[in-house]
Amino acid sequence: MELHSETTGDTLTITASGNRIDAAGAIDFKDKMRNLTEFAPEKIALNLASVDFIDSSGLGAVVASMKQLPPGKTLILEDLTPTVAKVFRLTRMDSVFEIRTSGVTNEDTRANAS
Amino acid sequence: MHRDSELGARYRQSTGKDNDCEKHAELRLFFQSDPLAVRRALESILSGLDHLRLSQDDCGTVELVLAEVMNNIVEHAYAGERSGIIEMRILNDGDGLACMVIDDGLPMPDGNPPMGKEHDLSCPREDLPEGGFGWALIRELARDLGYEREEGRNRLTFRLDVRRTILTS
Numbered sequence: 475m476e477l478h479s480e481t482t483g484d485t486l487t488i489t490a491s492g493n494r495i496d497a498a499g500a501i502d503f504k505d506k507m508r509n510l511t512e513f514a515p516e517k518i519a520l521n522l523a524s525v526d527f528i529d530s531s532g533l534g535a536v537v538a539s540m541k542q543l544p545p546g547k548t549l550i551l552e553d554l555t556p557t558v559a560k561v562f563r564l565t566r567m568d569s570v571f572e573i574r575t576s577g578v579t580n581e582d583t584r585a586n587a588s
Numbered sequence: 589m590h591r592d593s594e595l596g597a598r599y600r601q602s603t604g605k606d607n608d609c610e611k612h613a614e615l616r617l618f619f620q621s622d623p624l625a626v627r628r629a630l631e632s633i634l635s636g637l638d639h640l641r642l643s644q645d646d647c648g649t650v651e652l653v654l655a656e657v658m659n660n661i662v663e664h665a666y667a668g669e670r671s672g673i674i675e676m677r678i679l680n681d682g683d684g685l686a687c688m689v690i691d692d693g694l695p696m697p698d699g700n701p702p703m704g705k706e707h708d709l710s711c712p713r714e715d716l717p718e719g720g721f722g723w724a725l726i727r728e729l730a731r732d733l734g735y736e737r738e739e740g741r742n743r744l745t746f747r748l749d750v751r752r753t754i755l756t757s
Binding site for chain 1: 648649662709718724728729
């Protein structure tokens with residue numbers, strides 16, 4: 475799982491480029507998130523548009539990524555695909571995270587649709 | 589060339605008499621109990637179920653439940669230094685997908701699959717759970733869950749409701 479990061483204003487956006495966060499990749503994901511967020515600004519957005527599968531170990535790694543943030547910093551999740559959203563909903567973790575749709579993806583979707 | 593088509597014909601004769609063959613075809617896999625082997629097994633299973641033309645939602649459910657079941661075997665039944673083989677059987681018998689998962693690892697604690705925890709998520713951030721979601725997900729998404737321990741072997745059975753997106757009949 476490759477993670478790319480970019481800072482805009484007070485937000486660090488981390489974009490996942492792999493298609494799954496599962497038991498085989500959970501520790502790697504958590505470690506990479508720690509490295510990227512250690513000196514991050516206040517808001518961190520994790521874009522999961524490319525991730526079409528997450529299991530409970532992967533979910534645990536996303537939760538751990540938030541727990542390991544320095545105090546006062548928040549992790550926002552963006553662009554959950556249907557199966558990923560389902561795992562967050564069934565475990566009620568959707569009540570713990572702020573989940574939103576990124577503007578970029580909406581524009582891309584419109585561009586592709588037209 | 590001639591021989592190939594003859595073999596093909598014989599294969600069709602023995603396995604492909606009518607639509608029932610597709611309905612009763614069993615998918616069977618054996619693989620090592622490690623996380624990467626589980627990932628590969630899931631890939632094989634989903635491509636093995638490709639002909640059923642499951643909806644994206646059903647594919648997600650199948651992959652999730654099977655992943656949780658297999659991850660539990662890797663983490664608990666074959667915990668620590670143990671390692672072993674996991675056998676997965678999936679039969680499309682007309683009443684969803686009948687699944688059977690067999691391993692030679694440690695038995696389930698208390699002789700039954702865990703119920704799945706109800707987590708309190710209104711806790712401070714540092715106390716949020718990072719695990720223990722697996723059985724709740726399995727029990728939510730699968731039905732007719734059964735478990736047997738026999739001669740040092742675990743056998744877990746369950747059904748997954750799936751619908752085809754394209755009906756061929």
